[in-house]
Amino acid sequence: xxxxxxxxxxxxxxSIGTELLLGQILDTNSQYLTRALAGIGxxxxxxxxxxxxxxxxxxxxxxxxxxxxxxxxxxxxxPTADDLTRECLAEFFSVPLLFDQSxxxxxxxxxxxxxxxxxxSNRKQALCPHGACLIPNSxxxxxxxxxxxxxxxxxQASISQAQGPRYLITxxxxxxxxxxxxxxxxxxxxxxxxxxxxxxxxxxxxxxxxESALAEMYAQLLGLSNPxxxxxxxxxxxxxxxxxxxxxIDEAKTIASPVIDQIxxxxxxxxxxxxxxxxxxxxxxxxxxxSLTLAVAESCTGGLVSKRLTDIPGSSLYIKLNVVTYADxxxxxxxxxxxxILVNCGTVSSDCAQAMAYGIAKLAGSDIGLSIxxxxxxxxxxASKPVGLVYVALFAEHFQRVQxxxxxxxxxxxxxxxxxANAALNMVRxxxxxxSGVATNG
Amino acid sequence: xxxxxxxxxxxxxxSIGTELLLGQILDTNSQYLTRALAGIGxxxxxxxxxxxxxxxxxxxxxxxxxxxxxxxxxxxxxPTADDLTRECLAEFFSVPLLFDQSxxxxxxxxxxxxxxxxxxSNRKQALCPHGACLIPNSxxxxxxxxxxxxxxxxxQASISQAQGPRYLITxxxxxxxxxxxxxxxxxxxxxxxxxxxxxxxxxxxxxxxxESALAEMYAQLLGLSNPxxxxxxxxxxxxxxxxxxxxxIDEAKTIASPVIDQIxxxxxxxxxxxxxxxxxxxxxxxxxxxSLTLAVAESCTGGLVSKRLTDIPGSSLYIKLNVVTYADxxxxxxxxxxxxILVNCGTVSSDCAQAMAYGIAKLAGSDIGLSIxxxxxxxxxxASKPVGLVYVALFAEHFQRVQxxxxxxxxxxxxxxxxxANAALNMVRxxxxxxSGVATNG
Numbered sequence: 001x002x003x004x005x006x007x008x009x010x011x012x013x014x015s016i017g018t019e020l021l022l023g024q025i026l027d028t029n030s031q032y033l034t035r036a037l038a039g040i041g042x043x044x045x046x047x048x049x050x051x052x053x054x055x056x057x058x059x060x061x062x063x064x065x066x067x068x069x070x071x072x073x074x075x076x077x078x079p080t081a082d083d084l085t086r087e088c089l090a091e092f093f094s095v096p097l098l099f100d101q102s103x104x105x106x107x108x109x110x111x112x113x114x115x116x117x118x119x120x121s122n123r124k125q126a127l128c129p130h131g132a133c134l135i136p137n138s139x140x141x142x143x144x145x146x147x148x149x150x151x152x153x154x155x156q157a158s159i160s161q162a163q164g165p166r167y168l169i170t171x172x173x174x175x176x177x178x179x180x181x182x183x184x185x186x187x188x189x190x191x192x193x194x195x196x197x198x199x200x201x202x203x204x205x206x207x208x209x210x211e212s213a214l215a216e217m218y219a220q221l222l223g224l225s226n227p228x229x230x231x232x233x234x235x236x237x238x239x240x241x242x243x244x245x246x247x248x249i250d251e252a253k254t255i256a257s258p259v260i261d262q263i264x265x266x267x268x269x270x271x272x273x274x275x276x277x278x279x280x281x282x283x284x285x286x287x288x289x290x291s292l293t294l295a296v297a298e299s300c301t302g303g304l305v306s307k308r309l310t311d312i313p314g315s316s317l318y319i320k321l322n323v324v325t326y327a328d329x330x331x332x333x334x335x336x337x338x339x340x341i342l343v344n345c346g347t348v349s350s351d352c353a354q355a356m357a358y359g360i361a362k363l364a365g366s367d368i369g370l371s372i373x374x375x376x377x378x379x380x381x382x383a384s385k386p387v388g389l390v391y392v393a394l395f396a397e398h399f400q401r402v403q404x405x406x407x408x409x410x411x412x413x414x415x416x417x418x419x420x421a422n423a424a425l426n427m428v429r430x431x432x433x434x435x436s437g438v439a440t441n442g
Numbered sequence: 443x444x445x446x447x448x449x450x451x452x453x454x455x456x457s458i459g460t461e462l463l464l465g466q467i468l469d470t471n472s473q474y475l476t477r478a479l480a481g482i483g484x485x486x487x488x489x490x491x492x493x494x495x496x497x498x499x500x501x502x503x504x505x506x507x508x509x510x511x512x513x514x515x516x517x518x519x520x521p522t523a524d525d526l527t528r529e530c531l532a533e534f535f536s537v538p539l540l541f542d543q544s545x546x547x548x549x550x551x552x553x554x555x556x557x558x559x560x561x562x563s564n565r566k567q568a569l570c571p572h573g574a575c576l577i578p579n580s581x582x583x584x585x586x587x588x589x590x591x592x593x594x595x596x597x598q599a600s601i602s603q604a605q606g607p608r609y610l611i612t613x614x615x616x617x618x619x620x621x622x623x624x625x626x627x628x629x630x631x632x633x634x635x636x637x638x639x640x641x642x643x644x645x646x647x648x649x650x651x652x653e654s655a656l657a658e659m660y661a662q663l664l665g666l667s668n669p670x671x672x673x674x675x676x677x678x679x680x681x682x683x684x685x686x687x688x689x690x691i692d693e694a695k696t697i698a699s700p701v702i703d704q705i706x707x708x709x710x711x712x713x714x715x716x717x718x719x720x721x722x723x724x725x726x727x728x729x730x731x732x733s734l735t736l737a738v739a740e741s742c743t744g745g746l747v748s749k750r751l752t753d754i755p756g757s758s759l760y761i762k763l764n765v766v767t768y769a770d771x772x773x774x775x776x777x778x779x780x781x782x783i784l785v786n787c788g789t790v791s792s793d794c795a796q797a798m799a800y801g802i803a804k805l806a807g808s809d810i811g812l813s814i815x816x817x818x819x820x821x822x823x824x825a826s827k828p829v830g831l832v833y834v835a836l837f838a839e840h841f842q843r844v845q846x847x848x849x850x851x852x853x854x855x856x857x858x859x860x861x862x863a864n865a866a867l868n869m870v871r872x873x874x875x876x877x878s879g880v881a882t883n884g
Contacts, residue, residue, distance in 0.1 A: 015489075020476075020489070021476055021485075021486050021487060021488075021489070022476065022477070022480055023473045023474070023476040023477030023480060025473075026468070026470060026473045027469065027472070027473070027489075028468060030465075030469070030491070031465045031467075031468045031469070032465070033465075034462075034463055034464065034465040035464070035465030035466075036465075038464055038465060043463075044463050045463060045492070045493060045495075045498060046463075046490065046491065046492055046498075046502070047457075047462070047463070047469075047489070047490065047491035048488065048489065048490050048491075049472070049488065049489035049490075050487070050488055051487060053487075056487060056488075059509075060488070063505060067501075199464070201464060201466065203466065210553075210558060210561065211520060211521065211522065212521040212522065212561035212562075212563040212564050213561050215521070215522045215523075215561075215563060216561060216562075216563065222522075222523060222524075230460070230461075230494075230522075230524055231522050232461060233520065233616070234615075234616045241461070241466070243464065301749075301752075302748055302749055302751070302752025302753070302757065302761070302764075303740075303745035303746070303747070303748025303749035303751075303752060303764060303766070304745070304749045304752075305745070306744055306745025306748070306749070306766045307743075307744055307745035307746045307748070307749040309744070309745075310743075310744025310745060310746075310766070310768070311744070311855070311856065311859075313819070313820055313821060313855055314821065315744070315768075316768045316769075316822075319744070319766070319768050320768055320769035320771070320772055321765065321766065321767055321768065321769060321772040321776065322744075322745060322765070322766035323763065323764070323765045323766070324745070324748045324752070324761070324763065324764035324765070324766075325762075325763055326752070326757075326758045326761050326762055326763065327758075327762035327763060329762070330762050330763040330806065334763065334805075363776075364772065377755070378755050379755060379756060380758075388555075406555055406556060406557060407555075407556070408552055408555050408556070409555075410580050410581075411580075411581060412581065412618070412622070413753070413755055414753065415581060415618060417753075
C-alpha cells in the first residue's frame with residue numbers, strides 16, 4: 001500500500017444533514033463506508049456529523065482536511081436549498097461551480113424515463129467545483145464528486161500541505177445511492193490511488209466469563225500490534241476481537257489465524273462462536289448435526305427462549321413443542337410437576353426446575369428437556385427469593401443439570417429475561433458438546 | 443430555557459470506540475441521545491466518533507469544548523486498558539483521578555451478587571476526575587461522570603471561556619446502560635441546568651392503516667405549523683407525530699392537546715396508543731381491567747407472541763399457559779386439533795387455526811384463546827401455500843374470529859414473525875374493545 005507522506009492514509013467520514021442531528025434518521029452510511037474503507041486498508045479514524053449549516057459545514061471540513069488525507073462526505077447533494085455540500089466545497093477552496101451540460105442531460109433523461117418533467121431545481125445537481133470530477137449516480141439524480149485537492153489549493157485555504165494532496169469524495173445521503181456510488185466509482189479510485197490493502201477482523205464470542213477476566217486471561221495477547229486483540233462486552237456476553245492488516249484479505253486472515261486458533265484452544269467451551277453466531281444458532285446446528293430434538297418449558301422468560309430458538313430457519317426440525325407455564329396449575333397439569341414440590345419447595349426452586357425439564361421432555365417425547373423458572377421482576381420478589389433468582393434445568397437421558405442464577409435485582413426485566421435465556425441456551429450447548437452426554441441419534 | 447452566554451446551549455456527542463470506526467457496531471447511541479437532547483430543548487449540532495487512542499480522543503475533546511457547551515461522551519468506561527475516557531478527561535484538565543471507595547464497594551457487590559470475584563481491573567471504574575461526580579449505572583458496573591467544568595479549568599486547558607462553563611457527561615457504550623443513565627441521572631441534570639424543555643411531542647400509534655392512507659386521512663393537519671403533524675412508518679405499523687413548541691412543556695402540551703384529541707376521536711380503534719405504548723401493553727391493560735385471561739398457541743411465530751405478552755410486568759396475572767406447537771403431533775395431542783383437519787386442510791389453514799384457538803382456551807381454562815399458524819420462511823412455502831401465508835384465530839365464548847394474512851414472501855423471517863405477532867395482538871385488542879364481545883369477569 002502506498003503511504004501518505006510517511007504513513008498510511010487516514011480517512012474521515014463527514015455526514016451532512018440536520019435530520020441526523022434530530023435523530024430522525026439512524027446513520028447507517030458511516031458504518032457502511034467505514035467498513036468499506038477498512039476492506040481496502042484505509043484507516044478511518046473519525047466520523048463527524050454536522051447539520052445543513054454553511055459555516056458549520058465549512059468548519060468541519062477544515063478540521064477534517066487538517067487531520068485526514070481522505071474525506072468522504074454523505075448528504076447535502078439534493079436539489080433543495082438546504083443541500084449545501086457542493087456550494088460549501090467550492091466556497092471553501094474559492095473555486096467556481098461549473099455547469100456540466102452532459103450531466104444535466106443525464107438527469108433530465110432520468111426524469112423523462114419516469115415521465116416526469118425535471119424540476120428546475122435539479123439543474124443545480126449538474127454543478128461541479130472547478131478542478132473536481134462528477135461521478136455518476138446509478139440509483140438517483142444526484143451525482144457525486146471526486147476531487148484530488150492539490151497542495152496549491154490547500155495553501156490558498158490555509159490548510160497544512162505537509163502530508164500532500166487530499167482526496168475528497170462526496171456521496172448522496174440515500175443509502176442505496178451511496179452504496180452504488182462506492183461500488184461503481186469511489187472504491188476503484190481509492191484503490192488506484194493508494195493500492196490495495198486489507199483489514200480483516202473476527203469476533204470470538206464467549207459465554208461464562210466476564211470482560212475483565214477475559215482480558216486478564218489474554219493479557220499477553222492484548223499487547224500485539226498485528227493482529228490486535230481487544231475485549232468487548234455487552235448484554236452479559238463478551239467477545240475478543242482479533243484484527244489483522246495486510247496487503248490482501250487472505251493475507252490478513254493468515255496473519256490472524258494462529259492467534260484465533262490459540263484463543264479457541266485456550267478458551268475451549270467458553271468460546272461458542274464468532275461474528276454473527278448466536279447461542280440459538282449454535283444450539284440449532286448442534287441439534288441438527290446430532291439429530292436430536294429439544295423441548296422447552298419456560299416460566300419467567302415467557303417464551304423468549306422458544307422465540308430465540310425458532311428465530312433460526314429450519315428450527316421446526318428439532319423443536320416440536322415448547323410451553324410457557326406461568327401458572328402453578330399449568331406446571332402441575334401439563335408438565336406433571338408434583339403438588340408436593342410446588343407446595344414445599346415453591347415454583348422458583350431447583351426441584352421445580354428439574355421436574356419441569358423432565359416433564360417437558362416426556363410430554364414432547366424429545367431427547368432434551370430444558371426448563372426455566374424464576375423471578376424476572378420488577379414485582380414478585382421476596383427476601384428469600386429476590387427478583388433475579390432463576391433456576392435453569394436440563395434433562396436428557398444421560399445428562400442432567402440444574403443451575404441457580406442470582407442476577408442483579410435492579411436489572412430491567414428485559415435484561416433479566418435475556419441473560420436467563422443466554423444461560424439456558426448455553427446449558428443446552430454444553431450438554432450437546434459433552435461427549436459423555438446425550439447419545440447422537442440417526 | 444436558560445441561555446449559554448447570548449444563545450441557546452449547544453451540544454456535541456462524542457462516541458469513543460475503535461469498534462465504531464471498524465464498522466463492527468452500528469452507533470445507535472448517538473441517535474438516542476440526539477433525540478433525547480431535542481426532547482429537552484438542547485440543540486445537538488455535532489456528532490463525532492473517534493477510536494480508543496488517547497491523543498486523538500484529547501484532540502476531539504478540545505474541538506468539542508471549543509464549539510459546544512454540553513459534551514456527551516459514550517464508550518471507553520470499561521475496565522480494560524483500551525478504555526480511556528476517564529484518563530483522557532483527567533489528563534486533559536490536569537486533575538488527578540480520585541478513587542471512590544463507595545463506588546468500588548458497589549461494583550464489588552454487583553459481582554458478589556453474581557457469585558463472581560471482582561477482577562482487579564474493575565477497580566479502575568471507581569476512579570473519578572477531581573471536581574467531577576460519578577453517576578450510578580443501574581444496568582452495569584461502569585459508573586458515568588457528570589462534570590461542570592468551571593472557567594478556571596478551561597483557562598488552564600487553553601479553552602475559550604467566553605461562553606461560560608462546559609458540561610461534560612460520560613456514558614458507557616452499552617446501549618441499555620447508556621439509556622438507563624440518561625433517564626436516571628443525566629436528563630434531570632441538564633433540565634436543572636438549562637431549564638425545562640420547550641419541545642414536546644406525542645406519537646399516536648396506529649394499526650391497520652397504511653402511512654399514505656393515514657396521510658390522506660389527515661391531509662389538512664399536515665400543513666399545521668404549531669403543533670406540526672407528521673406521519674411516520676415502519677414495521678407494518680404507523681404513527682402520527684404531533685410536535686408542539688412553547689416556553690414550557692406544559693404550554694407545549696396545551697398547544698398539542700386539541701389536535702391529539704381530534705386525531706384520537708377520528709381514528710377510533712385504528713389508534714391503539716401513544717409513544718411507548720405497545721400492542722402487548724395495551725392488551726395487558728385491557729385484560730387486567732376486565733379480569734380476563736388469555737392463552738396462546740403459536741406455530742410459526744415460535745413463542746414471539748408469548749414473549750411479547752410476558753415482556754409486560756405483571757403479565758402472570760392474565761397469562762397462565764402458552765404453547766408453541768410446531769409439530770402436527772403436538773397440535774393434535776396437546777391442543778386436540780382433529781387429524782381430519784390436519785390431513786384435509788393442512789396445518790396452515792383457517793380450520794386448523796380455529797381448532798388451535800379453541801383447543802388452547804380449553805386446555806388453559808382461559809377466557810380467550812389465540813392461535814397462529816403459518817409459514818415464516820425462508821423455506822417451507824409452496825405454490826398454494828407460499829411463505830408469508832398466515833392464519834390468526836381467536837376463540838372466546840361470545841367472539842370468534844379468524845384472519846388470513848398474505849405477507850410479502852420476500853420479507854425476512856423475523857419481519858414476517860413480527861408482523862404476524864402484531865396482527866394477533868391487535869385481534870385480541872379488538873376483541874377486548876368489542877362491547878358485544880367477551881364478558882367482563884370479577
